[in-house]
Every structure is written in structure tokens, then in C-alpha cells.
Amino acid sequence: MSFVEFEKVSLRYSEDGPMAIEDVSLQIEEGEFISVVGPSGCGKSTLMKLISGLKPPSDGYVYVNGRQVGGPLGIVGMAFQAANLLPWRTTLENVMLPMEIVEPYRSTRKARRAEYEELARAQLARVGLAGCEDKFPWELSGGMQQRASICRALIHKPRLLMLDEPFGALDAFTREELWCMLRDLWQQQPFTVILVTHDLREAVFLADTVYVMSKRPGRILVKREIDLPRPRDLDVTYTDAFSAHVHVLREAIGRVREN
Amino acid sequence: MKLSSKTMSRLAPWLLTLFVLMCWEAICRGFSIPSYLMPTPSLIFKVGLELAGPIMEHATHTLMTTLIGFAVAVAVGALLGMVVGTSPIIYKALYPMLVGFNSIPKVAFVPVLVVWFGIGTLPAILTAFLISFFPVVVNVAAGLSTLEPELEDVLRSLGASRLDILIKVGLPRSMPFFFASLKVAITLAFVGSVMSETVASNVGIGYLMMSASSSMNMPLVFAGLFVIGVMGVMMYEVFARLERHITGWASRGQNAVH
Numbered sequence: 001m002s003f004v005e006f007e008k009v010s011l012r013y014s015e016d017g018p019m020a021i022e023d024v025s026l027q028i029e030e031g032e033f034i035s036v037v038g039p040s041g042c043g044k045s046t047l048m049k050l051i052s053g054l055k056p057p058s059d060g061y062v063y064v065n066g067r068q069v070g071g072p073l074g075i076v077g078m079a080f081q082a083a084n085l086l087p088w089r090t091t092l093e094n095v096m097l098p099m100e101i102v103e104p105y106r107s108t109r110k111a112r113r114a115e116y117e118e119l120a121r122a123q124l125a126r127v128g129l130a131g132c133e134d135k136f137p138w139e140l141s142g143g144m145q146q147r148a149s150i151c152r153a154l155i156h157k158p159r160l161l162m163l164d165e166p167f168g169a170l171d172a173f174t175r176e177e178l179w180c181m182l183r184d185l186w187q188q189q190p191f192t193v194i195l196v197t198h199d200l201r202e203a204v205f206l207a208d209t210v211y212v213m214s215k216r217p218g219r220i221l222v223k224r225e226i227d228l229p230r231p232r233d234l235d236v237t238y239t240d241a242f243s244a245h246v247h248v249l250r251e252a253i254g255r256v257r258e259n
Numbered sequence: 260m261k262l263s264s265k266t267m268s269r270l271a272p273w274l275l276t277l278f279v280l281m282c283w284e285a286i287c288r289g290f291s292i293p294s295y296l297m298p299t300p301s302l303i304f305k306v307g308l309e310l311a312g313p314i315m316e317h318a319t320h321t322l323m324t325t326l327i328g329f330a331v332a333v334a335v336g337a338l339l340g341m342v343v344g345t346s347p348i349i350y351k352a353l354y355p356m357l358v359g360f361n362s363i364p365k366v367a368f369v370p371v372l373v374v375w376f377g378i379g380t381l382p383a384i385l386t387a388f389l390i391s392f393f394p395v396v397v398n399v400a401a402g403l404s405t406l407e408p409e410l411e412d413v414l415r416s417l418g419a420s421r422l423d424i425l426i427k428v429g430l431p432r433s434m435p436f437f438f439a440s441l442k443v444a445i446t447l448a449f450v451g452s453v454m455s456e457t458v459a460s461n462v463g464i465g466y467l468m469m470s471a472s473s474s475m476n477m478p479l480v481f482a483g484l485f486v487i488g489v490m491g492v493m494m495y496e497v498f499a500r501l502e503r504h505i506t507g508w509a510s511r512g513q514n515a516v517h
Contacts, residue, residue, distance in 0.1 A: 049412070052412070052415075052416035053416065054412055054415055054416060071418075072415055072416050072417065072418045072419075073416070073418070074417055074418040076416050076417075078412060078413050078416050079413075080409040080412075080413075082407070082409060084407055084409050084410045084413065086410075086428065086431070086432075087508045087509070088431050088432075088434075088506075088508045088509075097414075097427065098417050100423075100427065101414065101417045101418060101419045101423055101427075102417050102418065136508060138508075152413075153413075156417070164409075
């Protein structure tokens with residue numbers, strides 16, 4: 001069985017409401033980087049809620065790590081378009097928030113505080129935020145806040161990282177910088193990534209597999225393997241192979257939007 | 260001499276107060292308004308000094324009454340706000356009653372309190388409490404119920420309990436709302452206690468003013484009004500400072516670099 005498996009999953013938020021997603025089946029291998037693209041409101045965020053156990057499916061089964069998902073797992077890290085850092089905590093304290101909730105960190109955090117703080121500092125350094133540990137979120141730029149938010153999502157060493165349009169609010173240059181940051185993090189210490197995005201170039205540059213979803217009710221229409229060799233450099237985005245992938249996905253999205 | 264804008268903004272409230280008092284003095288003198296209708300500030304000040312002892316005694320009593328009522332209001336209001344803010348069902352169930360109750364003029368309720376508890380301090384404390392707990396409830400509830408859903412998802416996906424979310428995020432996040440409500444509540448508490456003292460008490464600044472006005476001692480009535488005003492401003496300032504100290508992050512956050 002794959003690390004994440006969807007078996008004919010449907011979800012409606014209210015009993016007689018419309019389907020948010022319908023009959024979705026997919027498999028994600030451990031360590032795979034997948035991306036989900038689609039028009040607004042196609043239920044991409046619903047996928048994340050299902051995998052993280054925040055919502056049970058109305059129909060079908062969701063398995064993570066060989067077990068049916070019945071509630072929040074703790075092996076998941078999440079980051080969203082808004083960095084959502086807590087303004088009363090310093091960057092370091094923000095990053096350490098999951099350690100105050102997830103076991104085994106939670107019960108040992110008083111005794112091993114120095115060690116965990118060191119972990120958080122190291123994580124911040126890896127995303128280029130060394131020296132910002134004691135700054136408050138409002139003292140960081142938008143890109144830096146997003147880096148810190150991704151640090152927070154990774155600090156408890158989740159096996160699955162879920163990102164919901166994490167770079168959507170950033171300018172183009174910062175966005176490309178953060179692509180590379182995410183790529184490096186993933187290659188240094190492999191974990192499974194699910195990246196929901198509107199940006200096709202982002203999806204193709206980062207992911208192993210890209211799924212295209214339809215309008216509501218969300219279904220998976222296209223699954224495309226991105227065979228570009230790794231490690232990928234930003235230059236790869238100017239190659240013909242890259243453009244071809246983006247082009248095919250763009251056409252698929254275009255068809256979705258017309259219907 | 261040119262004053263820096265910082266000194267200017269520090270002096271401005273004093274200057275304006277002084278200006279208003281001077282205008283008042285000038286109008287009273289210019290139109291020869293008799294002091295039993297509208298005393299001049301200088302006369303109020305003089306009477307206030309002469310009777311400083313009794314005024315302070317009554318004022319201290321009112322201050323204590325107000326602070327006790329206010330403390331109860333803060334405790335009850337914060338608890339009720341937490342309950343209302345975290346549970347949508349209780350929110351729906353309780354709100355109409357809270358709003359309805361808050362719409363009742365508390366002065367109409369004082370006679371009821373007098374029947375229950377007799378004349379004196381207890382009705383004043385209760386009136387101060389009743390009039391000032393509502394803003395605390397509303398603000399704490401607002402702070403808790405406007406939690407960003409994404410942030411809640413982040414925490415819940417980690418397996419955080421509702422209590423975890425309340426302690427780690429909900430309460431710290433509602434602190435600025437809470438402190439804003441304290442500033443409103445403390446001034447309302449003065450309104451409540453003085454009102455009750457005016458109607459049904461034999462001690463306190465409200466009672467002092469009531470008995471002064473029945474003997475047409477208008478300067479003393481105004482001295483009482485001044486003392487209440489000054490106490491209100493002082494307590495407001497205390498909570499404003501506490502707010503800046505504890506939740507400074509909330510106002511500094513607005514100057515964020517983006």
C-alpha cells in the first residue's frame with residue numbers, strides 16, 4: 001500500500017449540500033512530491049482536510065501510513081498562503097509551537113528545552129533565517145514570514161508536509177527563491193509533500209507528479225509525471241521540456257474552465 | 260521657544276483642559292451667572308479644598324466600591340466571554356439574553372437591588388458590576404471567535420485539543436480585545452456605583468453630591484463631579500498603560516514591514 005491512498009473519496013460539507021470532491025482516487029508514495037492544481041474552488045483544500053484528518057470523508061476511504069485516517073495524526077505539517085505566525089511570539093517561539101503539542105516533544109520539552117531550541121535554530125538557519133530568531137513576525141518581510149511558517153510546519157519532523165498555496169501572496173522573485181528553499185529542504189531530508197497551487201510553473205518545477213482537478217465537484221482529471229531530472233535548477237524552467245509540461249497542464253486547465 | 264512635537268502631545272490634554280476651564284470662568288463672570296446655578300471653576304476649587312477631608316473620604320469609598328464591582332465584572336465577564344466565544348451554540352443561546360439585559364437602564368434596576376440588599380454599599384457594587392461586565396463579555400468572545408481558521412487547522416492537524424488551542428492561541432489573541440474592554444468597563448463601573456449611591460446610599464461621592472444639591476450647594480456638587488472625572492481618567496490611564504505593557508505586540512504589529 002502507498003503512503004497516502006484515496007479510494008473513491010467524496011466529501012460534502014453539509015448533508016444535502018453540493019459535493020466538494022467526488023470519487024477521487026490517488027496514491028502518493030513515501031517521499032514523493034506531488035502537486036495539485038485546478039481552478040479556484042475545486043476542492044484542493046478539501047484534499048488537505050481529508051488527509052490531515054480534520055474532516056472525515058462522506059464516502060470512500062482515506063489511508064495514510066497504512067491506516068485509515070480517523071482523526072488528526074500529528075505526522076502532518078501544514079502551511080498556508082497566510083503565514084499565520086502568532087504576533088506575540090518571537091520567530092523562534094513560533095517555530096517551536098508544534099513541539100508544545102506533538103508527542104514525544106510535548107512531554108519532554110521542559111527537560112530537553114535547550115536541545116529542542118537548537119533544533120529550531122538549525123531549522124531556521126536552513127531556510128536562511130539565522131539571526132531572526134528573536135525578531136517578532138511583524139519585523140519580518142512577507143517572504144521571511146513564509147519561511148518561518150514552513151519551518152514551523154517541519155519542526156516536529158512530519159512525514160507529510162501539506163502546503164496550500166504557500167507562495168501565492170509573494171512577489172515573483174521571492175517566490176522563486178522559496179521554490180529553491182523548499183526543493184533543498186526536501187532533498188536534504190526527504191518527506192512526502194502535497195503542494196496545492198495555482199501556479200503551473202511552480203507545480204512543474206517542484207513536483208514529481210502533478211494532478212489537475214476539475215471544478216466543483218472536484219475530480220482528478222489529469223495525472224502527469226514530471227520526468228525532469230533532479231536536482232532541478234531554476235534554469236530548467238527555461239527549457240523546452242519544462243515548457244511542454246506547463247503547456248499540457250495549461251491546456252487541461254483551460255478545458256476545465258470552459259466546461 | 261519651539262516645542263518638540265512629543266512635548267506638545269504630552270502637554271496638549273492639560274492645555275485644552277486649562278483652556279476650557281478658563282472659558283468657563285470667563286463666561287460665568289462675564290454674564291454674572293449666580294453660583295447656585297453655575298459656579299465658576301475657581302469657586303469649585305476653593306470649596307473643594309475647604310472640604311477636601313470629607314470629599315476624599317467619600318471618594319475613597321466610591322473608588323473601592325467601583326473597583327470591587329469592576330473586579331467581579333472582569334472575572335465574570337472574562338469567564339462568560341470565554342464560554343460564549345468558544346461555543347457557537349452557547350453564543351447563540353446566550354446573546355439575546357445578554358443584549359436584552361444590557362439594554363435595561365441600570366438605574367431602573369437599583370430600586371430592585373435596594374429591596375433585596377438594603378441601602379448602602381452592596382447595591383452600588385452590584386450596579387457597578389451589572390453595568391460594566393457586558394463590554395468584557397463581548398470583547399473576549401469576539402477575540403476568541405475570530406480566530407483564523409487556517410491557524411486552527413494547523414494546530415488541530417497536530418492533534419491539539421480545544422483546551423490547547425484556547426491556551427496557546429485563543430487567550431493570548433483575545434488579550435488586546437480584553438484590555439480594550441477594561442478601559443470601557445472601568446469608566447462604566449464609576450457610572451454604576453455613583454448612580455446607585457445617588458439613589459440609595461448614605462456614603463460615597465454620589466451621596467455627597469445628592470445631599471449637597473438638596474441644600475443648593477452647587478460648588479460642592481461640581482467638586483464631586485470633578486473628583487469622579489479625575490478618578491475615571493486615572494483608572495483609565497492605569498489600564499491603558501497595562502494594555503501597552505502586556506499587549507504591545509498588537510499595536511506594534513500595525514507598523515509591520517511587508
